[in-house]
Amino acid sequence: MVRVPKLNTADAAAALRNPLAFIADRWTPHPRTVRRAALAALVMSVVIVVTGGAVRLTGSGLGCPTWPECTDGSLTPTTALSYHSAIEFGNRMLTYVLCAAVGWAIIAARSEKPYRRSLTRLGWAQFWLVMGNAVLGGIVVLVGLNPYTVAAHFLLATALTTVAGVMWQRTREGDGAPRPLVGKAVQQLVWFLVVASVLLIAVGTVVTGAGPHAGDSSDVKRIPIDWETVAKLHSVLAWIVVTLTFALWFVLKAVDAPRGPLDRTRDLFVILLSQGVIGYIQYFTHLPEVLVGLHMLGSCLVWIGVLRVLLSLRERPEAGVDLPGPSAAVTVGTRA
Numbered sequence: 001m002v003r004v005p006k007l008n009t010a011d012a013a014a015a016l017r018n019p020l021a022f023i024a025d026r027w028t029p030h031p032r033t034v035r036r037a038a039l040a041a042l043v044m045s046v047v048i049v050v051t052g053g054a055v056r057l058t059g060s061g062l063g064c065p066t067w068p069e070c071t072d073g074s075l076t077p078t079t080a081l082s083y084h085s086a087i088e089f090g091n092r093m094l095t096y097v098l099c100a101a102v103g104w105a106i107i108a109a110r111s112e113k114p115y116r117r118s119l120t121r122l123g124w125a126q127f128w129l130v131m132g133n134a135v136l137g138g139i140v141v142l143v144g145l146n147p148y149t150v151a152a153h154f155l156l157a158t159a160l161t162t163v164a165g166v167m168w169q170r171t172r173e174g175d176g177a178p179r180p181l182v183g184k185a186v187q188q189l190v191w192f193l194v195v196a197s198v199l200l201i202a203v204g205t206v207v208t209g210a211g212p213h214a215g216d217s218s219d220v221k222r223i224p225i226d227w228e229t230v231a232k233l234h235s236v237l238a239w240i241v242v243t244l245t246f247a248l249w250f251v252l253k254a255v256d257a258p259r260g261p262l263d264r265t266r267d268l269f270v271i272l273l274s275q276g277v278i279g280y281i282q283y284f285t286h287l288p289e290v291l292v293g294l295h296m297l298g299s300c301l302v303w304i305g306v307l308r309v310l311l312s313l314r315e316r317p318e319a320g321v322d323l324p325g326p327s328a329a330v331t332v333g334t335r336a
Contacts, residue, residue: 020106020107020110020111021110023107023110023111024110024111024115027111028111028112028113029108029111029112031112031171033108034108034109034112034119034171035168035171035172037101037104037105037107037108037109038105038108038109038123038164038167038168038170038171039168040101040104040105041098041101041102041104041105041123041126041164041167041168042161042164042165042167042168042304043101044094044097044098044101044102045098045126045157045160045161045164046161046297046300046301046304047094047098048091048094048095048098048157049154049157049158049161049296049297049300050293050296050297050300051090051091051094052091052153052154052157053292053293053296053297054087054091054293055087055088055091056150056208057289057292057293058084058087058289059084060083060084060085060087060088061088061140061141061145061220062084062088062141062144062145063077063082063083063084063085063086063087063088063089064077064085064088064089064092064141065141066141066142067137067138067139067141067142068138070085070088070089070092076089077089092137095130095134095137098130099127099130102123102126102127102130103127105123105126105164105167106120106123106124106126106127109122109123109167109171110123116175118170118175119167119170119171122163122166122167122170123167125163126160126163126164126167129156129159129160129163130160132156133153133156133157133160136149136152136153136156137153140153144220144221145220145221146221147208147209147210147220147221147222147223148209148223150205150208150209151205151206151208151209154205154208155201155202155205158201158300158303161300161303161304162303162307165304165307165308165311166307166311169307169308169311170316173315173316174316174317174318175316175318176316176317176318177316178314178315178316179314179315179316179317180313180314181257181258181260181261181312181313181314181315182252182255182257182261182313183255185251186248186251186252186255186257186261186313187313189244189247189248189251190248190309190310190313191310192244193241193244193245193248193306193309194306194310196237196240196241196244197241197302197303197306199237200234200237200238200240200241200302201299201303203230203233203234203237204234204299206223206225206230206234207227207230207231207234209222209223210222210223210224210225210226210227210230211227211231211287212227212287231283235279235280235283238272238275238276238279241272241302241306242269242272242273242276245265245268245269245272245309246269248265248309249262249265249266249269252265260312260315261309261312261313263312264305264308264309264312265309267305267308268302268305268306268308268309271298271301271302271305272302272305274298275295275298275299275301275302278291278294278295278298279295279298282295
C-alpha cells in the first residue's frame, strides 16, 4: 500500500491556487499512462461524433428543444417528452465523459517528467475545442437544426479529433527537432492527400445538410441543392483520395521508405476501401440509418488514418539527442 501524505493548510492553499501544479509535484505518471490518457481522449472524440450522428439519424435532434436546459425549467427530460429526449439528453451527458477524458489527458501531460509544455498545450487546446463545440451544439438546437450550423458542429468535432490525434502521436515522441524520413516530393504528395481528404469531409457535410436525415421529425430546413448530385461529387473526391493513397504506397515502396510511412499508408488504404464499400451500399439502399452511422464512424477513422500518414513522415528524438547516420530524407529524396 502507498501511504497517502497528510495535507496541511499550506498544501490545501497551494492546491486551490494551482491544482495541476499541486498534482504534478506529487505524482509522476509512467509514459504509458500518458499515452493511454491521450488515446482515451482521442477515442472519446470519435465516440461523441458517432453518438451525435445517432441523435440525428433517430430524429432526436430536438428531443431537448432548448439549451442549456432540456426543456424550459428542467435540465433533464420530463415525463411528457418522448424517447427522443432521452437520446438527445444522453448525448449531452457524454460531453461530460469527453471532458473527463480530456481532463485526464491534461493532468497526465502536466505531471509527466520532464515537463513538456507542448504536450500540455495540446491537451488544453482540446479542452477549449470541447467548450466551443458545446456552445455551438446549443446554438444548433436554438436555431432548429439549421444545416449550416450542423455542418460547422461536425467540422469543429473533426478539429478536436485532429488535435487529439496529434497529442497521441506526440506522447510517443520526444521534443527534439523533427527529422524528415522522406523527400520533398513524397511530402508534397501527402499534402495533396491531406487537402483532398479535407475537401472530402467538407463535401460530406453538405451531403448531410441536403440529404433526407434532417435530425428531427419536424420540418427542418435543408441546404437547397440536390443531395444526390453532391453525393456524386463526394464519391469522386473519395476516389481521388483512394488514388492518391495508392500512389503514395507505390512511391514509398519504390524508394524503399521506412516501415512507419508504409504501414500507415497501408492502414489508410484498408480503411478507405471499407469506407467506400459502406458508402456505395448505403447510397444504393437509400441511406439506412445503421449504414449512415457506420459511414460517420468511417469518416473519423479515415481522417485519423490520413493524420497518421502525415505524422509518420518525420521522427522526433528526445530533446538534445542527435540521431546517428545520414538523414533518411536525403536517401529517399534522391531515389524519388
